[in-house]
Amino acid sequence: MGLGSILGTGVFVSLGIAAGVIGSGVVLAVALAALVATANGLSSAQLAAAHPVSGGTYAYAHRYVHPIAGFTAGWTFLAAKSASAATAALGCAGYLLHTFGVSAGTPARVALALVLVLALTALVAGGVERSNRANMAIVALTLTTLVAFVLFGWLTVDPSLVAERLGPARLRDALASPAALLHATALMFVAYTGYGRIATLGEEVREPSRTIPRAVVVTLGLSMLLYVAVSATAVAVVGAESFAASTHAAAAPLEVVARTFRHPNVAWLVAAGAVTAMAGVLLNLLLGLSRVLLAMARRHEMPGSLAVIDPATSSPTRAVLAVGVIVALLVLLGDIRLTWSFSAFTVLVYYGLTNLAALQLPAADRRYPRWVSAAGLVSCVGLAFFVPWPVWLAGLGLIAVGLLLRAALLAAKR
Numbered sequence: 083m084g085l086g087s088i089l090g091t092g093v094f095v096s097l098g099i100a101a102g103v104i105g106s107g108v109v110l111a112v113a114l115a116a117l118v119a120t121a122n123g124l125s126s127a128q129l130a131a132a133h134p135v136s137g138g139t140y141a142y143a144h145r146y147v148h149p150i151a152g153f154t155a156g157w158t159f160l161a162a163k164s165a166s167a168a169t170a171a172l173g174c175a176g177y178l179l180h181t182f183g184v185s186a187g188t189p190a191r192v193a194l195a196l197v198l199v200l201a202l203t204a205l206v207a208g209g210v211e212r213s214n215r216a217n218m219a220i221v222a223l224t225l226t227t228l229v230a231f232v233l234f235g236w237l238t239v240d241p242s243l244v245a246e247r248l249g250p251a252r253l254r255d256a257l258a259s260p261a262a263l264l265h266a267t268a269l270m271f272v273a274y275t276g277y278g279r280i281a282t283l284g285e286e287v288r289e290p291s292r293t294i295p296r297a298v299v300v301t302l303g304l305s306m307l308l309y310v311a312v313s314a315t316a317v318a319v320v321g322a323e324s325f326a327a328s329t330h331a332a333a334a335p336l337e338v339v340a341r342t343f344r345h346p347n348v349a350w351l352v353a354a355g356a357v358t359a360m361a362g363v364l365l366n367l368l369l370g371l372s373r374v375l376l377a378m379a380r381r382h383e384m385p386g387s388l389a390v391i392d393p394a395t396s397s398p399t400r401a402v403l404a405v406g407v408i409v410a411l412l413v414l415l416g417d418i419r420l421t422w423s424f425s426a427f428t429v430l431v432y433y434g435l436t437n438l439a440a441l442q443l444p445a446a447d448r449r450y451p452r453w454v455s456a457a458g459l460v461s462c463v464g465l466a467f468f469v470p471w472p473v474w475l476a477g478l479g480l481i482a483v484g485l486l487l488r489a490a491l492l493a494a495k496r
Contacts, residue, residue, distance in 0.1 A: 084280045084301035086217040089224045089308065090363030091166060091422075092273025094336055094356040095173040097313045098329025099419050104266035105322040106248055107256025108313050111266035116306035118267070118465065119274035121458035122433045123302050124450050125440035126278055127295035132447035137377055138278055139436045146442040150485070151435055156378045157484035158432040160371060161477070164405065165425035166272065167367040168412035171195035172421070174360040176333025181353035188416045191333060195413045198364065203406030206368045209395030220362040227355025228308050230348055231336060235315035238343045244318050261468060268426045268465040273309065275429050276363075277301055278436075295449065312336070319343070333418050368409070372402040382495050383488050423469045427477040434462035 101108040129142045140159060144152030175194035184190065246252075256263050280297045316325045316339045328338035336356065340349035376398040379389035392399040412421055437459035441452060467474055 084277050086221045087276025088305045090359045091170040091173050096273050098325055098335030100266040100269045101322045102326030104262045106252035106317050110256050111270045112309045112313055114267045115270035118271055118461040120302050121454050123277045123298040125437045125455045125458050127298045128449040129440055130294045142439040143435045146439040153383050153488050155435045158428045162425045162429035163367050163371050164408045165421045167364055167409045169418050169421045170360045170364045171198050171413050172418050173333050174357055177353050177356040180332045180334040192416045199410050202365050207399045207402040209397040220358055224355050224359045227351055232311045232315045234343045234345050234348045235319050239318045247317050247321050264468040268468050272426045272429050371405040372398055375401040423473045427466050427469050427474045430462045430466035
């Protein structure tokens with residue numbers, strides 16, 4: 083489940099976005115983001131072990147910090163994952179159009195992405211769930227795709243250019259631009275945050291105190307290896323500048339890179355893996371977002387009408403449709419860099435609250451040293467403000483709007 087949630091938009095789209103920020107330093111940003119994600123993952127794991135209920139940080143912050151912190155976690159989760167869903171839809175559309183040779187611009191990508199969002203929203207509203215069997219099939223195809231990309235990529239690489247594109251000089255360039263490196267790290271952190279999906283399953287797994295921490299660590303380790311291998315391969319084959327340019331032009335960077343391989347038919351496999359993975363991520367996000375919105379409505383922190391369960395489908399239809407509308411509106415922005423950056427800021431706030439909740443755990447429930455959660459908290463707060471200032475300013479404004487909405491709803495209830 084963790085791999086199915088992580089290996090999607092992050093690997094097929096965001097690597098190219100980060101390469102546009104830091105160039106070949108994207109490989110270093112991937113590794114740094116994995117360290118931050120590991121600290122956050124361990125905080126999530128020990129919270130899930132101590133408080134094994136569905137809801138993730140929305141539930142943890144409510145219990146261990148303050149109801150306002152819980153609401154802020156739920157609100158930023160909705161914002162972050164809606165933006166991630168919009169990015170997945172735009173990326174999926176980009177891969178589809180480019181694979182079939184449709185040289186269309188942003189309007190065509192937006193139109194196709196809207197169709198995908200509306201279709202999957204209708205499926206989820208009708209009670210469709212993503213089964214474990216389907217998840218395993220998607221993960222198997224994604225892993226096959228990424229391994230093929232790396233293997234055939236290195237069969238194509240010009241050895242004389244590897245040192246120039248990935249050598250120590252490039253690493254020094256990245257370290258010499260700390261603001262850009264931290265910006266890229268913030269963008270890549272979002273690519274790992276599917277591990278939160280594991281923590282929200284506290285009521286549904288055997289021995290959660292043992293199973294969840296192990297699943298988080300193993301999932302993050304495998305994901306980091308794949309991200310490093312894929313980003314290094316893409317940069318070695320075409321260079322960081324071309325890799326970034328392909329993301330902007332077609333929103334299908336790995337497929338564009340694969341077309342330059344000595345075995346160009348690999349591009350079809352990459353496209354199939356990308357489309358399947360991102361459609362799966364989009365479906366997963368619509369399911370997860372609607373359930374968080376449902377939980378918030380039940381606490382009267384969202385309009386009560388969103389808490390209605392359709393008896394015919396056993397689905398929170400109104401919550402699903404509301405989420406679909408939000409994602410569709412974000413798709414209309416048409417810019418994957420903007421939607422992914424907004425997701426980065428809001429998800430860093432969300433996981434900052436995760437670490438804050440973990441710091442409040444009683445000593446008897448703590449599985450890891452306090453410094454792990456402290457490091458995660460400092461990393462999240464610090465990285466959040468390395469995204470462009472209009473993005474984090476808009477994010478802070480959205481949080482303020484959410485808190486005003488919560489106050490109005492609670493006042494109306496009284």
